[in-house]
Amino acid sequence: MDEFSFIDSIKPDSYRQSSLIKGIDDDAAVFRQNTQDIVTAVDTMVDGIHFSRETMEPYSIGYRALAANLSDLAAMGAEPAFFMVSIVIPSDWAEQELQEVYRGMASLGDGYRMDMIGGDTVSGKEFAISITVFGYVERNKARYRTAALPGDILFVTGTLGDSRAGLECINKKIDNEYLIQRHCQPSPRITFAEQLSSFNRVALNDVSDGIASEGSEIAEASCVDLHIAYDSIPYHSSIAELFPNQYQEWILSGGEDFELLGTISEREWPEVQQKAEELNLSVTKIGYVSEARESKGLVYLTMDGRTERLEKSGYTHLQEGRD
Amino acid sequence: MDEFSFIDSIKPDSYRQSSLIKGIDDDAAVFRQNTQDIVTAVDTMVDGIHFSRETMEPYSIGYRALAANLSDLAAMGAEPAFFMVSIVIPSDWAEQELQEVYRGMASLGDGYRMDMIGGDTVSGKEFAISITVFGYVERNKARYRTAALPGDILFVTGTLGDSRAGLECINKKIDNEYLIQRHCQPSPRITFAEQLSSFNRVALNDVSDGIASEGSEIAEASCVDLHIAYDSIPYHSSIAELFPNQYQEWILSGGEDFELLGTISEREWPEVQQKAEELNLSVTKIGYVSEARESKGLVYLTMDGRTERLEKSGYTHLQEGRD
CATH class of the missing domain: 3.90.650.10 (PurM-like C-terminal domain)
Structure with missing residues (x-):
C-alpha cells in the first residue's frame, strides 16, 4: 500500500467548521476559538483487546472508536468540532478495509459536522487506532x-x-x-x-x-x-x-x-x-x-x-x- | 501493573499553562485561548518500526516521541503548550521502564513549560506511543x-x-x-x-x-x-x-x-x-x-x-x- 495515495483517499475534500484555519495539508492543523472553551481527549483501541477484527467489521471499528471519544465530549457538555486519527496498520490489512474504518468514523462524525484535521498512519504488527477529539463548550459550562x-x-x-x-x-x-x-x-x-x-x-x-x-x-x-x-x-x-x-x-x-x-x-x-x-x-x-x-x-x-x-x-x- | 496507580504516578502535581482550565482529572481536558490561534498535531511511534526497545533507552523513546511532535509545532511557528500521550503497553514492560518513557517526555516538555493534560494507557502486544501536541501561534502567523x-x-x-x-x-x-x-x-x-x-x-x-x-x-x-x-x-x-x-x-x-x-x-x-x-x-x-x-x-x-x-x-x- 502506498501511504501517500492512501492518505489522499481518506483526506476530506472540504471542511465544515468555520473555526478551522488549516486542515490536513501542513505539519499541523490550526484553528481559532475566541468565544468558547476548547475540550480535548484521546482514546485508543487495540485489535484483540478492545475489539476483534475477526468479529467486528472495519466500518464498526472506526465508528466505535470515534463514538468512544465523542462520548468523552458529551460527558463534558461539549459540541464536537474536529478529530485526528492515528492508526497502526499491519501488513495484512487491505487498503479497502482501512477505508471502511475511516468511512465508519466519517459516518458518525458527519452527523455532528466534524472535520478530520490530521493524523498519522504507521506500520506495525498490531492494529491500533488512536483518536484525538476536539470540541467546544460555552465558557464555564464544561461538566465536571x-x-x-x-x-x-x-x-x-x-x-x-x-x-x-x-x-x-x-x-x-x-x-x-x-x-x-x-x-x-x-x-x-x-x-x-x-x-x-x-x-x-x-x-x-x-x-x-x-x-x-x-x-x-x-x-x-x-x-x-x-x-x-x-x-x-x-x-x-x-x-x-x-x-x-x-x-x-x-x-x-x-x-x-x-x-x-x-x-x-x-x-x-x-x-x-x-x-x-x-x-x-x-x-x-x-x-x-x-x-x-x-x-x-x-x-x-x-x-x-x-x-x-x-x-x-x-x-x-x-x-x-x-x- | 495497576493502571490506576500507574496513572497516578505519572500525573503532574500541578500545571503551568495559564490557559488550562481542566487537566487530567476528568473525561477530557479544557483550555481557553482567545488571543492566539491553536495549533495541533499527532505523531505515533511503534517499537520495531520507529525505534527498537533493544537499542533505545525508555527515556529516549519518550524524549524522541515528544521531540518529533514539537518539531511539527516548530514548523508552524507555534509555541508549545500541552501534550496528551496514548500508549499501548505490552505485558513485558515494567512500570519503571514506562515511568522512564514519561520522564523523557517531561524532561523535554518542561523546558517549554508544557503541561501533560490527558492520555490513554491500554494493553497490547506491541509497544506504541502516540502523542498529540497543542501549541499557540500569533494570529495569521502560522507558517505554511x-x-x-x-x-x-x-x-x-x-x-x-x-x-x-x-x-x-x-x-x-x-x-x-x-x-x-x-x-x-x-x-x-x-x-x-x-x-x-x-x-x-x-x-x-x-x-x-x-x-x-x-x-x-x-x-x-x-x-x-x-x-x-x-x-x-x-x-x-x-x-x-x-x-x-x-x-x-x-x-x-x-x-x-x-x-x-x-x-x-x-x-x-x-x-x-x-x-x-x-x-x-x-x-x-x-x-x-x-x-x-x-x-x-x-x-x-x-x-x-x-x-x-x-x-x-x-x-x-x-x-x-x-x-
Missing part, C-alpha cells in the same frame, strides 16, 4: 465530576449492560440485532448533554467502564457519597432473557455503553426528564447524592434490601452479598 | 508550506543526516556520542521558529522525512520549483568519515533530523542568519525558489555540475546520475 452536591438526583441515560451483552451475542453467535448494534455502533449522548447547557450545575461522566467505576469517580471528585438503588437501574429486557446469570454484573460494570451518568439538583430534575423526552431518550433516576460519610466519597448499592459498598474496580462487596 | 515565492532563499537549520547516521552507530555499536544523541534526543527548533515571528512571510517544514520529501511538499503546496545545490547542504564531518558510502543519501533522505527547511525573501535572509546566530544555531542557504516550470512544483538538485530532478519518495533521478 467535581460538581455533584448532597441532595442531588443521580441519573443515567439509556440502558446499561447492552454493550457487554452485544459482545457476548457476537462471540456466541446469538442473533440479537439491537444488542450487537449497541456494541458495534454505540450512540454518544452529545445532543442530550448539549441540551443541559441551560443548567448552571450538572456533574457528568460517560459510562465507559460501568457505573461502579464512573460513579466512584464522581463520588471521589466531588467528595460525596452516591447511593444507587439496584432495582431502578435501567436495562433492556433481552439481556435478562439471554444472559440471566450475567446481566446483573454487566449492568454495574459491563462498560462501554457510552451512556451518561450524572447528578443534578432535585428541583431541576423534572426539566432534565423533559429535555430527554423531547429527544426520545430515556433518562432514569437511579439514586441520590449525600454527604460523604468517610474521608473520601464512596458509592453504595442497595439490592434485595441490603446496602453494600460498590467498589470502583467492580463490585466486590455486593458480589459477596449476592452469592 | 504554501508560503514560498519565486526569488526566495531556501534554507535549512543544523546539519542533515545525523539521525540516520546515529541509528547506524547504535546498530553497528560505533561509539559516536554526538550522532547517537542526535538520533535519540533530537532538538526541535522551537525557539528559532518563534524568533521568525517578526517576518510576515516564511514557509517552513520540519525535516522528518528528509529534505527531498519536505522540499517536495513545499514545492507542491506553493506551486514553485526549489533548486538545491548539493555542495551547500550542511552535514557533520563525522558522518562522512564514518559512512563514506552512505552519508550522501542520508543527507537527502535520511530523515528524522527534525531540523527546519524554509524559504524567505532574499531581503530578509540576513536577518534570519542573525537570529540564528544569536541562538548559536547554524542556518544555511542551500538553494533558491523559482517559478514552477511544469504544472506542479518540483525539486531540482545540482551536484557535480549536473542538475537532476529530486523525487519526493527519495531521489531516484539523482541516484541514477551518481552511479
Whole structure:
C-alpha cells in the first residue's frame, strides 16, 4: 500500500467548521476559538483487546472508536468540532478495509459536522487506532465530576449492560440485532448533554467502564457519597432473557455503553426528564447524592434490601452479598 | 501493573499553562485561548518500526516521541503548550521502564513549560506511543508550506543526516556520542521558529522525512520549483568519515533530523542568519525558489555540475546520475 495515495483517499475534500484555519495539508492543523472553551481527549483501541477484527467489521471499528471519544465530549457538555486519527496498520490489512474504518468514523462524525484535521498512519504488527477529539463548550459550562452536591438526583441515560451483552451475542453467535448494534455502533449522548447547557450545575461522566467505576469517580471528585438503588437501574429486557446469570454484573460494570451518568439538583430534575423526552431518550433516576460519610466519597448499592459498598474496580462487596 | 496507580504516578502535581482550565482529572481536558490561534498535531511511534526497545533507552523513546511532535509545532511557528500521550503497553514492560518513557517526555516538555493534560494507557502486544501536541501561534502567523515565492532563499537549520547516521552507530555499536544523541534526543527548533515571528512571510517544514520529501511538499503546496545545490547542504564531518558510502543519501533522505527547511525573501535572509546566530544555531542557504516550470512544483538538485530532478519518495533521478 502506498501511504501517500492512501492518505489522499481518506483526506476530506472540504471542511465544515468555520473555526478551522488549516486542515490536513501542513505539519499541523490550526484553528481559532475566541468565544468558547476548547475540550480535548484521546482514546485508543487495540485489535484483540478492545475489539476483534475477526468479529467486528472495519466500518464498526472506526465508528466505535470515534463514538468512544465523542462520548468523552458529551460527558463534558461539549459540541464536537474536529478529530485526528492515528492508526497502526499491519501488513495484512487491505487498503479497502482501512477505508471502511475511516468511512465508519466519517459516518458518525458527519452527523455532528466534524472535520478530520490530521493524523498519522504507521506500520506495525498490531492494529491500533488512536483518536484525538476536539470540541467546544460555552465558557464555564464544561461538566465536571467535581460538581455533584448532597441532595442531588443521580441519573443515567439509556440502558446499561447492552454493550457487554452485544459482545457476548457476537462471540456466541446469538442473533440479537439491537444488542450487537449497541456494541458495534454505540450512540454518544452529545445532543442530550448539549441540551443541559441551560443548567448552571450538572456533574457528568460517560459510562465507559460501568457505573461502579464512573460513579466512584464522581463520588471521589466531588467528595460525596452516591447511593444507587439496584432495582431502578435501567436495562433492556433481552439481556435478562439471554444472559440471566450475567446481566446483573454487566449492568454495574459491563462498560462501554457510552451512556451518561450524572447528578443534578432535585428541583431541576423534572426539566432534565423533559429535555430527554423531547429527544426520545430515556433518562432514569437511579439514586441520590449525600454527604460523604468517610474521608473520601464512596458509592453504595442497595439490592434485595441490603446496602453494600460498590467498589470502583467492580463490585466486590455486593458480589459477596449476592452469592 | 495497576493502571490506576500507574496513572497516578505519572500525573503532574500541578500545571503551568495559564490557559488550562481542566487537566487530567476528568473525561477530557479544557483550555481557553482567545488571543492566539491553536495549533495541533499527532505523531505515533511503534517499537520495531520507529525505534527498537533493544537499542533505545525508555527515556529516549519518550524524549524522541515528544521531540518529533514539537518539531511539527516548530514548523508552524507555534509555541508549545500541552501534550496528551496514548500508549499501548505490552505485558513485558515494567512500570519503571514506562515511568522512564514519561520522564523523557517531561524532561523535554518542561523546558517549554508544557503541561501533560490527558492520555490513554491500554494493553497490547506491541509497544506504541502516540502523542498529540497543542501549541499557540500569533494570529495569521502560522507558517505554511504554501508560503514560498519565486526569488526566495531556501534554507535549512543544523546539519542533515545525523539521525540516520546515529541509528547506524547504535546498530553497528560505533561509539559516536554526538550522532547517537542526535538520533535519540533530537532538538526541535522551537525557539528559532518563534524568533521568525517578526517576518510576515516564511514557509517552513520540519525535516522528518528528509529534505527531498519536505522540499517536495513545499514545492507542491506553493506551486514553485526549489533548486538545491548539493555542495551547500550542511552535514557533520563525522558522518562522512564514518559512512563514506552512505552519508550522501542520508543527507537527502535520511530523515528524522527534525531540523527546519524554509524559504524567505532574499531581503530578509540576513536577518534570519542573525537570529540564528544569536541562538548559536547554524542556518544555511542551500538553494533558491523559482517559478514552477511544469504544472506542479518540483525539486531540482545540482551536484557535480549536473542538475537532476529530486523525487519526493527519495531521489531516484539523482541516484541514477551518481552511479
